[in-house]
Amino acid sequence: MGNLEAWMDERYLQELWTSIGENVVVKLMRDKRTSISEGYAFVGFVSNMAAQRALATIHGTQIPDTNLSFKLNWASGGGIQDKKEDRLEEFSLFVGDLDTEVDETYLLSFFQHRYPSCHSAKIMTYPTTGQSRGFGFVRFHDPIEQQEALIEMSGMYCKSRPLRVSLATPKNNQLRYQQLSLKAPALIQQPTSPNNTTVFVGGLLSAVTEDELRCYFSPFGEINYVKIPPNKSCGFIQFVSRRSAEVAMEQMNGFQIGSSRIRLSWGRTHQEKPHGPLTFAYPPHTTTHPDTGLNYSR
Template sequence: MLILIHFTDHFHIFVGDLSPEVTDSALFAFFSAYSPNCSDARVMWDQKTGRSRGYGFVSFRNQQDAQSAINDLNGQWLGNRQIRCNWATKGANSGEDQLTSDSKSIADVNNNFTENAKQKSNEDAPENNPLYRTVYVGNLAHEVTQDVLHRFFHALGAGAIEEVRVQHGKGFGFVKYSNHAETALAIQTGNGRILGGKPVKCSWGNKPTPPGTTSAPLPPPAAPGHPAAADLMAYQRAIAMSKMASTQALMQAQHLRQAAMGMGVGASQAMYDGTFQNVGASQQQQQQLMYY
């Protein structure tokens, strides 16, 4: 028989398979972005090593929201892992999902949720700390690049973007904004939107920006097919073609000069001078084409 854990009019769910970098605040941001009725979140830590045990508990103000979170978020990506969600239970057959599997008792966990409820809303929480200005973006498709992620968040119109990073091959990245309010808006508007065929997961980055750090906003990204992007590509192709043509012409001139050495000094010099003039004309035409 499974008994749902339910203290102080709150309902708790178990969250397993957490990435090592997921903190209390990151877990709370993930579930509170899904439901405003999420009231608290705790990751279970090993007191000896200081490392995450790989699971935690999230509380909701009503049972329906907790059940919906279990149904909708089970198997979703948080960090670089797919999480498992179920009711927090106690019982003989609940296995890893039972609270008693940890050295903490049910009373200890309940105290964490109740006695520290006010602490959750103090300045240490990312959602209330103005030093947090970075969006963690998870569940990224493999083909998403920094340019693609920049265009995606620029289109949200949340504010001035200062930095975009993608951890290639790991499915997540970071977007840094100019201030805390813009970051919060980007998390709210970007979470769950489709990018590369997958819904992205937006939450607070787990590190605050050091006080006094200043950086300039990035220029707006050029969208694919935009004239600026097309002009840049054409310019780069013109440069490459010019360099290739010049190299080939000079190699041909050198080859002809060496071949003409057996024809006498006058003939050799005349052939070389004519070839060199042709090379100069070719280079001039390439430069005119490039600047045109």
């Protein structure tokens, strides 16, 4: 259950569902440091049928005595009464460049009417505003439909914008390592400080501006700085958090901007003075060994 106001605590949500006639258990998600609501909760029903009924009849209706609507979606794990042994295997896709008007219900139906095994959609939002960050994930039970959607839905218009679709990084450590080595080799092969949040962007066209580059990468997190050096076909993006930089590298490496596909790796930042300006250093040049296929620096 999402789009909750800060004042909506567990007691309110419990009473809300009781007034509708549903016997539920509510788990409100809070910030671990501040204990402030993160704007969503897990609602556990007495049966799967009761949950399906709520999703079909209550989702989208108005919450009594408010201007808000119920925003319900299937939990994808980690919720109340969610047991690993009860879950079917899932296959996920990353979906980027979403129109701001696309919500989870629309995104799910957009995929589901083409791929029946697509059973859930999650759009990532800003915690403070609840607004879409422009990307999300869809999950399938059928790996064949996942692969079909990967090919067929990339570039498909969803409302006013073409979708950018790629494989979501699996949680399994071994699969994650294998997939990252293909999607974003720099995350695996390039040594860097764990505090580095600067991404080097290679292969830029001369017509791309710093503002345009910021727009491409801002959905992945807050950005400190964007710099395109004069007369260079590259740029640097410094994120506030390391995680934002990692996700951006996973999802944007090889992305086409104009007629060119960009190459991402870690940039290196140096502080010349305690309060001096940031200067950017280019990453080492890497070459693929013809026999082993591995990248090495020179």
